[in-house]
Amino acid sequence: MTRPPADQPLRTPQPKEDTILPPRADCLADSAGGLTFDVLDGGGSGPAHLLLLRRNAEDDAVRLPLTPVGQGRLRAVLPDGVELAEGRWDTYLRTGEEEPRRLAPGTNDLRALVDRSPSPDAARIAVRIPYVTKNGNLSVRSWLRAPHAEAGDLTVEEARLTVRGRLYGTALGEAAHAELREGDEGTVLRVEVTADPSVPGGFSCTVDHRTLAEGTWKFRLRPAGEDGPRVRLSRLLDDVPDKHDIFHYPGTDYPGDSPALRIRPVYTPSNELTLTVTPVSASVSASASAS
Incomplete structure (x- = not known):
């Protein structure tokens, strides 16, 4: 069987009267x-x-x-x-x-x-x-x-971001924490994780904006500590296949009195949660160009 080609970003022609419609x-x-x-x-x-x-x-x-x-x-x-x-x-x-x-x-x-x-x-x-x-x-x-960490509510404040979520397929151990990695091979920041006993598998973590530098930071949960798996923090359990185009969060400028960085939560095309950190001047220029 000849494998049909994948979708190509081509302009869709207007159907003619005798066009056979696909099933x-x-x-x-x-x-x-x-x-x-x-x-x-x-x-x-x-x-x-x-x-x-x-x-x-x-x-x-x-x-x-x-x-x-x-x-x-x-x-x-x-x-x-x-x-x-x-x-x-x-x-x-x-x-x-x-x-x-x-x-x-x-x-x-x-x-x-x-x-x-x-x-x-x-x-x-x-x-x-x-x-x-x-x-x-x-x-x-x-x-x-397997396992899976589902991202839930995000609270964006001037000095911090709080992420709430649910963990599936394993439980938080005594050494549990979260990691933020800049890019694929960059700096790794350790973030404390707190269990939420009111929600089965619930947890929360708070990122201090003072610890961030320019770049794109990826979230990973370490439920068993350094010796256990790195679990990607993603949002999957709903009916939206591409969060990147739908879920838009406000950014915040840090520090408030003389901002140098703009920090914003963003979902990737694979629905994984990241933090983008850009210079305020670049963010302002990009916003001006878009308008």
């Missing part, structure tokens, strides 16, 4: 991480399958059988127990020996994801969020974390 699929997400696809207007003949192909991974594919469920619909189910590696998965319909056809989105029902709250004892957290690509196709964003 569409409704998608229903459940709170455990499972997905149900109902394919409409599939056409073709022979056994039908729904293909999930991971971008930039030549041989990474999941093949789900499609079965008739009435009213011209074919249904495929991706159970929460079937692992889907982290990344973006494009969806295709293949009927018989025909070449796979890219699926267009129908209705994405993500209501079960809005208030999702897994058990803190869960061995792993599987997140699959269907979404519409820039070219109008149906894809799935997947995360698979």
Whole structure:
């Protein structure tokens, strides 16, 4: 089978009257991480399958059988127990020996994801969020974390940032702390972590702005101290696949009497929490240019 190309940032042409529209699929997400696809207007003949192909991974594919469920619909189910590696998965319909056809989105029902709250004892957290690509196709964003630190409320003040969250798959030990690393190989700052007994798996940490220098700082939780895993602090448990474009937090200038730095929480395209620290002059110039 020839692997169809991934989405390309090309201008989408206007359909002509005789254009054959691509097959569409409704998608229903459940709170455990499972997905149900109902394919409409599939056409073709022979056994039908729904293909999930991971971008930039030549041989990474999941093949789900499609079965008739009435009213011209074919249904495929991706159970929460079937692992889907982290990344973006494009969806295709293949009927018989025909070449796979890219699926267009129908209705994405993500209501079960809005208030999702897994058990803190869960061995792993599987997140699959269907979404519409820039070219109008149906894809799935997947995360698979064990353990997982979910970022919650952020409180931005002049001199500090407080992050609240929940830890899944492990517990805070006596040596637990958080780390802030500048870039991939830069300075590492240690930040105290406090357990929140009112929330299962709850914790909070506060970053003192005096400790920060210019750069982009990544959060990691160390629930077992220096000898345990580094757990990325991310926000995954909702229905928003790309926080980077949706969640915008105000910045603060530090120090207040003669500010030199602007500090702002930012989610990366992978939904990981970072702090960006830029010179105030550069931030002001960028704001002026944007306006």
